[in-house]
Amino acid sequence: MAHTINNKKLLTRIRKIKGQAQGIEKMLSPESDDENADCMRVLQQISALKGAVNGLMMEVLEDHLREHLGAESISSEHRSQELDQVINVLKTYVK
Numbered sequence: 001m002a003h004t005i006n007n008k009k010l011l012t013r014i015r016k017i018k019g020q021a022q023g024i025e026k027m028l029s030p031e032s033d034d035e036n037a038d039c040m041r042v043l044q045q046i047s048a049l050k051g052a053v054n055g056l057m058m059e060v061l062e063d064h065l066r067e068h069l070g071a072e073s074i075s076s077e078h079r080s081q082e083l084d085q086v087i088n089v090l091k092t093y094v095k
Contacts, residue, residue, distance in 0.1 A: 013056045020049045057093060061086070 024045045068074070068082050 010056070010059065013052065013059070017049065017052045017056065020045060020052060024049065061090075 024042065027042055027045065064086070069079055069086070074082070
């Protein structure tokens with residue numbers, strides 16, 4: 001997926017996801033100074049993290065579909081193989 005390498009937009013998303021995960025870790029840490037980390041705040045942060053990961057997945061998936069499956073130069077056999085790979089990844093992702 002050469003089209004995703006050095007994609008600043010994707011790197012920004014990953015950094016935000018990393019920050020969200022670190023924030024949740026800090027809230028749940030026994031050494032946390034945040035004694036107000038109630039369950040609802042933790043749940044909201046987990047929900048935001050899931051949404052961010054889903055957004056990243058959709059962006060990479062869309063780019064992949066457009067660049068690889070949408071290419072006119074691809075053979076029907078190769079397109080079928082690519083499609084099977086995408087389907088397998090999606091099945092794993094939604095489990």
